Amino acid sequence: MIIKNRRVFLKVAVAGFVAFFLFIWNKLTLRHIETSGAEEALVPLNKNKEVQFFDKYIIVNADNKTTVFSSNCSHLGCKIDKMANGKLVCPCHGSEYDLQGQVIKGPAYKNLTVVNSTISEDGKSIIVKG
Numbered sequence: 001m002i003i004k005n006r007r008v009f010l011k012v013a014v015a016g017f018v019a020f021f022l023f024i025w026n027k028l029t030l031r032h033i034e035t036s037g038a039e040e041a042l043v044p045l046n047k048n049k050e051v052q053f054f055d056k057y058i059i060v061n062a063d064n065k066t067t068v069f070s071s072n073c074s075h076l077g078c079k080i081d082k083m084a085n086g087k088l089v090c091p092c093h094g095s096e097y098d099l100q101g102q103v104i105k106g107p108a109y110k111n112l113t114v115v116n117s118t119i120s121e122d123g124k125s126i127i128v129k130g
């Protein structure tokens with residue numbers, strides 16, 4: 001009985017630790033700013049990485065420009081959070097996009113949504129609007 005309770009305790013403790021870690025990670029990597037009803041986010045920019053995945057955004061540094069895409073797949077909205085063979089791949093039904101956000105394999109038929117953004121004055125962050 002004690003062993004079973006200890007296992008339950010450890011599972012709850014590990015789950016709590018993971019939830020706390022994810023909460024802190026989100027706070028450290030994506031700072032939200034509320035400005036007159038329009039939501040903005042300050043996202044860290046690393047120009048040395050071709051692609052950076054965040055909760056709501058994908059930042060792509062390609063062809064000497066930085067583009068911010070919504071991380072929602074244009075098919076049914078799953079979060080795109082990985083690359084394979086130089087393509088952005090949706091984990092749900094396998095749609096693939098190039099680094100310009102254009103569909104190269106369905107079932108999605110619309111391109112990724114480009115999110116309005118500007119680079120901060122110090123060049124270390126992107127201010128994402130929307």
Ligand code: FES
Nearest residue numbers: 073075076090093
């Ligand atoms: S939601 Fe992405 S392919 Fe279906």
